[in-house]
Amino acid sequence: MSEITLRNVRKSYGKNEVVHGVDLDIATGEFIVILGPSGCGKSTLLRMVAGLEAITTGEIEIGGRVVNRLEPRERGCAMVFQNYALYPHMTVAKNIGYSLKIAGIPRAERDKRVQEVAKALGLEEFLERRPAQLSGGQRQRVAMGRAMIRAPKVFLYDEPLSNLDARLRVAMRVEIRKLHQRLSTTTLFVTHDQVEAMTLADRIVVMNKGVVEQVGTPAEVYQKPQTTYVAGFIGTPGMNLIDVTADPDKGVLVLSDGQQIAYDCAQWPDVGYGPVTAGFRAQAVRLEPGCISGKFDFSEELGSAKLVHGTFAGTALIAHVAGARTFTPGEPLCFAVDATDIHLFDADSGRRFNERVRDAPIPGRKAEAIDALIPKVA
């Protein structure tokens, strides 16, 4: 088994703590993407799992064994770096087979395994070339081949696609996913690119400033962001966020200029009267008289639709609009959003309020209802 467990893992450089106590359980065969902006500590976390960076406090287990004190080569992980780290003077075949040579595997066996890996990655025709004679995507595949050949328990990828152009990135994404489907090797993949994270991950770990903000499937982090940070970071574009005052008695959210948006107060039982942050996706906005009026600023053409940017009560908001309608700067604009598409977050902590799931039985009620159906014996 190759499950990975992180318990209260922290990392400090001198007095500066950059990873603030991360807990994570990764199942055997899972594809986990650690997603966050530059400097949030994601590479440091990956390097601690690999053993390339010492842990300041906490515990890391791989396959049920605490690896804190193990050398990188004793951990059963294979790492693929952004800059590929290939040996420039060696051919592709030698680069891929190098770790087997070091391990003393006989030549015939080595050649056989290199051939197998090269076939799996479509590198057979490049085996005698040197890295300088390859494209970026081909070099990346060699780096993956070098990691694969050791049949590691765990694959660790550190922004492996960042140096590739956009088309190649998409192609390599598909290859990495296919490879994972075939091998089912437990994988930790670090990226700052949320599209990469959404398309590759079984689960995403969203990091911000050394803290894990949310762990969830791509659908969970998109549909139920647990913090305003996740709401703003995930999605293209990120969720619209606006400061409002909740009035649960009237079932409205009041904007700073007095305009009101209706919300479902039964869905948000913990929201009291006072300041909250309201969020809604650009895709949930309709341009029709409804919730709020403001003015058009500019639009971004997406081909099949536009991202329409406007200002409402002093806040910049975005609508995803299909169709060919054109706009002029400054023209009045109305945004309508259904109450069920509104997400509410605590104004101070940025945490999502508890939500009552629609149509779910309220605890106790179902038992009462069933009770009522049973004829009473006199």
Ligand SMILES: Nc1ncnc2c1ncn2[C@@H]1O[C@H](COP(=O)(O)OP(=O)(O)OP(=O)(O)O)[C@@H](O)[C@H]1O
């Ligand atoms: N050797 C080091 N000494 C001191 N500080 C470091 C060292 N390595 C990293 N840091 C700091 O730790 C923090 C986290 O760095 P890390 O490389 O993990 O971020 P990241 O999320 O991977 O960012 P990027 O995407 O830019 O690589 C940063 O503030 C960085 O400056």
